[in-house]
Structure formats: structure tokens, C-alpha cells
Amino acid sequence: MKIAIIGAGAAGMTTAYLLNKKHEITIFEKQPILGGNIRTLNKNVTGVNLDSNLVLDNGVIEFQQDHFPNFHKLMNALNVKMVQGKTSSELFFADGRCYKSGAGIIHHCKGMKERVMEIWKTLPVLRGYLLFLLAAFKAKPEQLRNQPMSVYLNGEIYAVWLKMLLMYAYSMPYQKIADFPAEIAIPLLRHSSMFTKWDSVQGGVYTYIEKILEQFDGKIHRDTNIQMIRRTETGVVITMANSDNLLFDKVVFAVTPEQVLKLLGDANDDEKRRFGAWQENQIETVIHTDISFYKHFGVSYYSEFDVFQTDTHEHYGYNAYLNRLYGIDSNKYPHYSLAYNLNQRVNPDKIIHRQHHNTPLYSVAAIRYRDEVIATNGENNTYHAGAYLGEGLHEGAISSAFAISELLAK
Numbered sequence: 001m002k003i004a005i006i007g008a009g010a011a012g013m014t015t016a017y018l019l020n021k022k023h024e025i026t027i028f029e030k031q032p033i034l035g036g037n038i039r040t041l042n043k044n045v046t047g048v049n050l051d052s053n054l055v056l057d058n059g060v061i062e063f064q065q066d067h068f069p070n071f072h073k074l075m076n077a078l079n080v081k082m083v084q085g086k087t088s089s090e091l092f093f094a095d096g097r098c099y100k101s102g103a104g105i106i107h108h109c110k111g112m113k114e115r116v117m118e119i120w121k122t123l124p125v126l127r128g129y130l131l132f133l134l135a136a137f138k139a140k141p142e143q144l145r146n147q148p149m150s151v152y153l154n155g156e157i158y159a160v161w162l163k164m165l166l167m168y169a170y171s172m173p174y175q176k177i178a179d180f181p182a183e184i185a186i187p188l189l190r191h192s193s194m195f196t197k198w199d200s201v202q203g204g205v206y207t208y209i210e211k212i213l214e215q216f217d218g219k220i221h222r223d224t225n226i227q228m229i230r231r232t233e234t235g236v237v238i239t240m241a242n243s244d245n246l247l248f249d250k251v252v253f254a255v256t257p258e259q260v261l262k263l264l265g266d267a268n269d270d271e272k273r274r275f276g277a278w279q280e281n282q283i284e285t286v287i288h289t290d291i292s293f294y295k296h297f298g299v300s301y302y303s304e305f306d307v308f309q310t311d312t313h314e315h316y317g318y319n320a321y322l323n324r325l326y327g328i329d330s331n332k333y334p335h336y337s338l339a340y341n342l343n344q345r346v347n348p349d350k351i352i353h354r355q356h357h358n359t360p361l362y363s364v365a366a367i368r369y370r371d372e373v374i375a376t377n378g379e380n381n382t383y384h385a386g387a388y389l390g391e392g393l394h395e396g397a398i399s400s401a402f403a404i405s406e407l408l409a410k
């Protein structure tokens with residue numbers, strides 16, 4: 001069969017890899033680069049002011065060791081090496097208060113006395129967190145449906161931390177986390193304890209896309225401008241901006257969900273309902289070499305996931321310290337970090353790269369018909385893949401690709 005895959009992010013590229021030997025695949029990507037939110041500097045992102053010996057991820061970066069089975073299955077099949085991280089985290093409030101995660105206490109406290117003091121300070125946070133976990137584990141899937149996270153997270157410190165984790169995981173503005181769907185967030189938070197282990201990819205995340213490309217026999221159109229996609233009785237017509245009509249047997253939408261109706265020229269009422277509430281979420285992340293803002297808190301170590309309240313107390317942002325994650329020698333190279341929404345703290349002169357990302361804006365209304373999208377995959381010769389059809393992270397993107405490749409292999 002001739003299959004068109006629209007979108008070359010994790011879901012699109014994995015679908016292409018899985019169907020490559022069985023079908024004639026053509027990938028359409030609107031960006032000049034492949035990978036979607038995978039942005040590995042000195043790999044798919046070039047022309048960066050970064051030593052050519054280094055690779056740094058300015059997008060997708062970490063993967064849960066124990067809860068990403070399909071992702072790890074894919075990495076094994078592609079022979080991609082993973083690096084086991086000792087990810088820790090710290091929460092910094094504008095008034096100078098700071099709280100370490102369990103792993104932070106283990107790795108960054110000097111001596112038993114400091115550890116005991118830190119645990120004592122964290123006890124009230126821990127109490128709220130344990131109560132939250134109890135409620136989260138008790139909640140049945142049907143109770144989570146149509147519920148926003150504001151039902152589960154209040155204004156306590158543990159809740160700020162968990163909201164920050166969601167902001168980090170889904171690249172959503174902190175203020176929007178209140179309306180984040182519990183159906184996606186609670187399963188993630190259940191298995192994201194303070195001790196959860198996260199892996200990174202040796203050589204940067206784009207390494208696995210390179211491995212896919214080595215084996216891929218199909219066509220890839222980058223920088224494409226699709227005007228419209230229509231379905232016929234027997235297949236699919238893709239009309240390009242130059243009015244060329246390209247014919248396929250099936251189409252896989254591996255784009256973010258708010259793009260689907262923009263592309264479909266003949267969306268039926270069901271499709272309009274399933275995709276109508278999705279909106280776009282545009283964000284910017286930066287790679288920088290400024291660690292001076294840690295001094296304000298009297299801290300001389302940096303974690304892989306530190307969260308900061310802004311001085312105006314209204315917003316939060318994160319800083320992911322990269323040298324430890326990538327084994328970069330800090331005596332030889334600067335201290336590199338990936339930051340989001342830390343404009344107030346990071347010195348603009350120390351920013352070496354900026355990346356813009358597009359992600360789905362998760363809301364209770366948007367994911368209401370997610371199960372229906374999955375259940376109707378194949379209708380009208382049309383399939384959908386993407387992280388948003390799972391837990392919103394890489395495992396979701398890869399699992400959705402596995403699911404539709406099984407359907408298309410039949």
C-alpha cells in the first residue's frame with residue numbers, strides 16, 4: 001500500500017520505521033528538520049554556537065526507566081544506548097525557601113546532619129504528597145474522566161512541585177495546569193515519585209531518528225506545504241500548495257491534534273467533534289551557560305530539574321542542568337542548562353540557543369474524545385498517531401505508532 005505519513009516527530013518517524021518493510025511510505029514534514037520536538041544541537045539542529053564535540057538536547061531530553069516499555073523496546077531494536085541518570089530536583093521560591101527531592105537529599109546534602117535537617121524541613125511537604133498519592137492511587141479511571149487537575153492539586157508546596165512537573169513534562173504554562181486533564185496527569189504522577197529514574201540517550205535523542213533513517217527506504221518531503229487532504233472511496237488525495245495532487249491508499253496524521261482539522265478538506269462531523277477543542281501551545285526553550293542565579297539561594301550544585309518561582313511570585317520556570325546528564329566536564333566546558341520561562345533570571349548574553357516548540361494545549365475539553373480517535377483509527381483510510389493519544393510523552397508517541405502499525409500490518 002502507498003501510505004502518507006504527515007509529521008516527522010517521534011510518532012511519525014516510528015510509524016515510518018515500523019511500516020517501512022511492508023508498505024511504500026512517504027513522509028511529509030512542514031519543518032526543514034525531522035524529529036518534531038526532538039532538537040539535538042549539532043545533530044538535527046546545526047549552525048549553533050556550540051563546540052562541535054558536544055551534543056545537547058534543546059527539546060525532548062529524558063525517558064522514564066521503568067514506565068516507558070515501548071520506547072525502550074524501540075531503542076533496543078535500533079541498538080541505541082541509553083544513559084542511566086540520577087535525576088534530582090529542587091524547588092526554589094522567590095523568598096529564598098528551597099526544597100530538595102528525595103534524590104536531591106541523597107546526592108546533594110553534605111553529611112548526615114545536613115540530610116536529617118533537610119528531611120525535617122521537607123516533612124510537611126511529604127505529608128501532603130503522601131495524601132495526594134493515596135487519592136491518586138484510589139481514583140478509578142472513570143473518576144478521572146472529565147476532571148481537571150485543580151480537583152487534586154491545591155496551593156500547598158507539594159502541589160506547586162507537582163504542577164511544575166506537569167509544566168515541565170507537557171511544556172504548558174504553569175497557570176494552565178489547573179485545567180490539565182487528570183486522566184493524563186494522575187497516571188504519570190502515580191509513577192513519578194521523588195526517586196523516579198530517568199534515562200537519556202547517549203549521543204542525544206536525535207540518535208535514534210538517525211538510526212531509523214539509516215534503514216528507511218521511503219520518500220521524505222521536508223519543508224512541505226500541504227494545502228489540503230481529502231479522502232475518496234478508494235484512498236486519499238493530498239493537494240500541495242503548488243496544486244499538485246498526490247494519491248495514496250492511506251494517510252497517517254502524526255501531527256499535533258490541533259493541526260488535523262486545518263489539513264482535512266473534508267472533515268466529517270465526527271472528526272470536527274473529536275478534534276475541535278484542541279488548541280495550539282507555542283513555547284520557547286533556551287540553552288544557556290548562566291548559573292549565577294543559583295547564588296541567590298546560596299546553592300553551589302545544580303540539579304537536572306530545578307524549578308524557580310519568578311520574583312513577581314506569579315510564574316514558574318525550570319532549569320535543567322545538562323553537564324551531569326551528558327557527562328560534560330565542567331572544568332573544560334561551561335555549565336550548560338536548558339531553561340523554560342526563566343527570562344527574569346537568565347542573563348540574555350549567556351543564552352547560546354533558542355528553540356520554538358509547538359505542543360498540544362492539553363485541557364479537559366480537548367481530550368474528551370481521545371479514546372474515540374483511537375477506536376476509530378482506520379475509518380476513511382485515515383489513522384492518527386501522536387503523544388497526545390497516550391500519556392502525552394514519548395512513550396505515548398511510540399505506543400501510538402506501534403498500535404497503528406499493527407492495524408496497517410493486517
Ligand SMILES: Cc1cc2nc3c(=O)[nH]c(=O)nc-3n(C[C@H](O)[C@H](O)[C@H](O)COP(=O)(O)OP(=O)(O)OC[C@H]3O[C@@H](n4cnc5c(N)ncnc54)[C@H](O)[C@@H]3O)c2cc1C
Nearest residue numbers: 007009010011030036037059060061062357386387393394
Ligand atoms: C521542550 C520540550 C521538552 C520535552 N521533553 C520531553 C522529555 O524529556 N521526555 C518526553 O517523554 N517527552 C518530552 N516532551 C514531549 C514531546 O512532545 C513528546 O515526547 C514527543 O516528542 C511528541 O512527539 P509527536 O510525534 O507526538 O509530536 P511532535 O514532536 O510535535 O511532531 C509532530 C510533527 O508534525 C509536524 N507537523 C505539524 N503540522 C504539520 C503539517 N501541516 N504538515 C506536515 N507536518 C506537520 C511538526 O512540524 C512535527 O515535526 C517535550 C516536549 C517539549 C516541547
